[in-house]
Amino acid sequence: MxxxxxxxxxxxxxxxxxxxxxxxxxxxxxxxxxxxxxxxxxxxxxxxxxxxxxxxxxxxxxxxxxxxxxxxxxxxxxxxxxxxxxxxxxxxxxxxxxxxxxxxxxxxxxxxxxxxxxxxxxxxxxxxxxxxxxxxxxxxxPVDVSQLAPSRVTRRMQVGPVGALGFVHPGKNPGAALTAAARIGRGLRLLGALGPGHEALFEELQMQAMQAGVACTVTGHLTEKRMDEQIAGVSVPVAPYRHISASGSIGRWIAAGRRPVVLRNPWVEELARHAPWALTVVDPPEFCDAVAAASENLASTLTGGRRDGLLTxxxxxxxxxxxxxxxxxx
Incomplete structure (x- = not known):
């Protein structure tokens, strides 16, 4: 040992x-x-x-x-x-x-x-x-899929905002998430805290949201239980990250039984090889259209609690x- x-x-x-x-x-x-x-x-x-x-x-x-x-x-x-x-x-x-x-x-x-x-x-x-x-x-x-992962679309999802998860900073590309949310007339909820020194970024997002006539809110740090509650109220989960080498935030969506719309990059493609059912992978020009399509078919954002191909x-x-x-x- x-x-x-x-x-x-x-x-x-x-x-x-x-x-x-x-x-x-x-x-x-x-x-x-x-x-x-x-x-x-x-x-x-x-x-x-x-x-x-x-x-x-x-x-x-x-x-x-x-x-x-x-x-x-x-x-x-x-x-x-x-x-x-x-x-x-x-x-x-x-x-x-x-x-x-x-x-x-x-x-x-x-x-x-x-x-x-x-x-x-x-x-x-x-x-x-x-x-x-x-x-x-x-x-x-690792991704530990919850036993409580939703098996069907709920009323909360139907009326909920688009959701992005994790610390809020420019690398998470929240502006792309807000643009996609605004195009379908939904707000954006940022499930996490502002990254240190990025208060101005959130002010810019709020201004962008106001001009588009939608809401942009940030929850602050969430306990695991509160995170699950917030995820359950999101319509379309998204992760438009541009430069990631691995992402626990994307894994957190999957752990809660949600299938996020994500931008194609080498790590996303690596994860998709192990668990192709877990992600909707698109190129940047297709992102807004993919979010809109998911909002019309919210069942496509659910994994049904699958866990094959994932590491616990x-x-x-x-x-x-x-x-x-x-x-x-x-």
Missing amino acids: STVEHLLLGPPTHGVTHHGRSVAGAHRVSLRHVGPGARDLAATLRSGQGDVHVHVTDHLLGDDADAIALAVGELATTARPVHLTLHDIPQPAEGEPRFARRRETYRRLVDLAASIQVCSEHERDLLEEMTSRPVDAVVRL TEQAARTQAEVLEVVSRA
Whole structure:
């Protein structure tokens, strides 16, 4: 049995932190929340012994480029073997100089890591293109389908808004979701909290909605129970994300028994190969028409609680543990 200690970095509401807690909890391994920032993580690493595993995205390491660079430098000073699962891998489509800045951060993380895991084949390919080191394992994002997934269209869905899920920031492309909602005369409900520093984005969305004569609302952070309640009242679930390497938000729709309309990208196509029934995949020019078609056939937004082709959290935890067992003894 591996003695790797699992450390949680970041606020509990962050998707990466939540994912790490769920996977570690499913395998009942040693788990410790070290705090919200990289300095807390570095202090923990300096004070202990033995191998550790951490789920990391650069946004959990600091609020800006300088803070992130300093954090990575501190992590590199620890003598403990640090096994990383990296999330939100940089990709050229983000544009320069953002991609170049993030690429350098991830290269440094790869250099200091005892082993590397990612959550999709797409992430593996992206990471291996920017470094000379192969990824040790791909452990797909799990999707635990609810036993309460709806089997039929409800009145709430019939009168409900279009819904987009997760932290609200430009990368989630909420403007496209609002445009599609406005074209069919429905409002847009954003199921999640505003990303830090993106208050102006929501003001722009509200102005756009007002001009179109529809509502645009944001729920703020939701508990899992409240999220299920909100999802049940959405007419058409959407995820018009442009640059994702894997997405827990899309998985959350599927877990609740909903089939979102999503934009085609490498990770979406990867998920669709495993579970083609779970998504309506379209190219950007087709997005508004696809949302309109789904609104006329709301049954097309339900999965009926299917789960074939998906990985459960228990399966992901078992795979992760097996990988760490091997790499921690190498």
